[in-house]
Amino acid sequence: MKKYLALAIVVTVLVLMIKPLSFLTKYYLHECPEKSSVKQDDFEMYLEPLDLEKYKQDIFSFDKVFDISVAETLAYREQDFEIYQIDKNGDGQNMLIFAATHGSEFASALVVSDLLNEIAKNPELYEAWNIRILTPINPVGVKHQSRYNEDGCDINRDFQHFLTKGAKLQRQTIDEFNPDVIVSLHEGPQDGFFVIAENSVPPDLQKAIATDLQSVNVALARKSFFGIPLSDSGIWHKKPFVYFVQKLFGIHTLGRYANERGIPMFTTESNWKVRDVNERKKPHLLLIKSVVESYN
């Protein structure tokens, strides 16, 4: 009898582990878990189609204020997909911003024109900053509402072999632009907004950002997308243990890449279930503003 009970427990545990293990494999252990830009159906997400032609027009409507160019053109199924580079020159620190690495996180791409508007309206706040923005890092994924790029690869797991143009372009831009801080815009399944602060972000800056986020009217996450409680609402202070786990499993993200090079980096995560797109965009802007104000 005892034997059967033990067997039943083992089987139950194994069955319960199937989903977490398949998620771990799909979302963390494979650079390319799919064959093309396929839609994700593992999570409840609110998606809206993003017209890339209109997106280009919106971005280039700021070309009197910013230097805007096409950084990269990808050919996919006889269509060209462009990644834009936007520069705002100053004579102080360098901030590098990447948007829409995961194409299905469409609000992260839409944040960019709001940010350009904000910088254009408040030039004195950003005066001392060189800001470079690359968007969308994954244009094929944006068009197909997919996390993955044209080859089914997750660009944010590709910072070891650099198989994807998206990861290569980010590495090349980091080398050329020499950022003092990197911000990468994302969305996720957690309730509320939060930001991941790599260990390379000075503790004082992490504290200032946490205080800023908690002082504004934004729904902040109390748990990360792993369901782990955050010690400060809205911010995950990434600790050395997490890099140990990433190393153990061979997980090569931009965050780890930046941290290993001592570059302070923030990854912003709004909630992809929210239907109000403005509500999703707003906290990303607040984070960028808070970083700028904390450095100034």
Ligand SMILES: [Zn+2]
């Ligand atoms: Zn993402």
